[in-house]
Amino acid sequence: xxxxxxxxxxxxxxxxxxxxxxxxxxxxxxxxxxxxxxxxxxxxxxxxxxxxxxxxxxxxxxxxxxxxxxxxxxxxxxxxxxxxxxxxxxxxxxxxxxxxxxxxxxxxxxxxxxxxxxxxxxxxxxxxxxxxxxxxxxxx
Amino acid sequence: xxxxxxxxxxxxxxxxxxxxxxxxxxxxxxxxxxxxxxxxxxxxxxxxxxxxxxxxxxxxxxxxxxxxxxxxxxxxxxxx
Numbered sequence: 037x038x039x040x041x042x043x044x045x046x047x048x049x050x051x052x053x054x055x056x057x058x059x060x061x062x063x064x065x066x067x068x069x070x071x072x073x074x075x076x077x078x079x080x081x082x083x084x085x086x087x088x089x090x091x092x093x094x095x096x097x098x099x100x101x102x103x104x105x106x107x108x109x110x111x112x113x114x115x116x117x118x119x120x121x122x123x124x125x126x127x128x129x130x131x132x133x134x135x136x137x138x139x140x141x142x143x144x145x146x147x148x149x150x151x152x153x154x155x156x157x158x159x160x161x162x163x164x165x166x167x168x169x170x171x172x173x174x175x176x
Numbered sequence: 177x178x179x180x181x182x183x184x185x186x187x188x189x190x191x192x193x194x195x196x197x198x199x200x201x202x203x204x205x206x207x208x209x210x211x212x213x214x215x216x217x218x219x220x221x222x223x224x225x226x227x228x229x230x231x232x233x234x235x236x237x238x239x240x241x242x243x244x245x246x247x248x249x250x251x252x253x254x255x256x
Contacts, residue, residue, distance in 0.1 A: 070256050086255070087184060087185055088255075089182070089184050089229075089248060089250075091232050091246075092229055092232040092233075092248070092250075093255075095232040095233065096232075118255060118256075129256070130255070130256050150256055153255060153256055154253075154254075154255055154256040155253070156234075156253070157253060157255045157256075158184070158229070158248075158250055158253055158255075159253060159254065159255030159256075160184060160185030160186070160251065160253060160254055160255075161254040161255070162185075171185055171186040171189070171251070171254075172254040173224060173252040173253075173254045174185070174186045174223055174224060174251055174252055175222060175223060175224055176224045
């Protein structure tokens with residue numbers, strides 16, 4: 037049940053992440069797919085640039101998934117793939133996929149992983165607008 | 177003892193390089209490093225937060241720093 041964790045500068049193949057968590061012991065596969073939206077706080081966004089501190093990102097992702105396994109011991113397989121580099125509108129930025137015996141835990145574990153990932157994983161997002169760029173959440 | 181500090185995201189933009197070397201006598205702890213960096217680059221103090229990572233883990237202010245450590249400034253993250 038080693039989790040499948042990766043950071044990639046290539047387009048994410050969602051089907052591959054789903055296949056990675058497939059197991060006969062699970063009756064539920066739940067996935068969160070984060071995509072690039074065309075606006076941020078009402079301001080039109082043209083594209084995104086993600087930067088990752090890869091070694092720490094993978095270390096912290098490992099901690100997040102380990103916490104999920106502690107909270108949901110029935111959790112079977114986990115895959116997390118995060119994109120970095122330049123992403124266009126509609127591109128997949130992140131996929132979290134989990135497999136559990138029953139569906140309730142699959143929703144809970146998937147939400148925990150994406151919510152916690154956003155707090156601790158060392159990835160930065162720079163939004164590109166018509167008239168410039170800005171690092172997201174950098175300033176109060 | 178000197179220290180190398182990796183910079184990402186907005187901290188790299190503020191400092192203007194992806195790695196900064198602090199000459200001896202370098203800060204001995206995470207807290208001293210943050211104070212020194214904010215003194216040299218006041219814009220770092222305007223960020224919502226700025227953590228320090230030591231060997232890929234978030235480190236508390238009293239965490240000691242060694243030359244062999246992999247040290248990085250961690251501005252507010254925005255993954256997902």
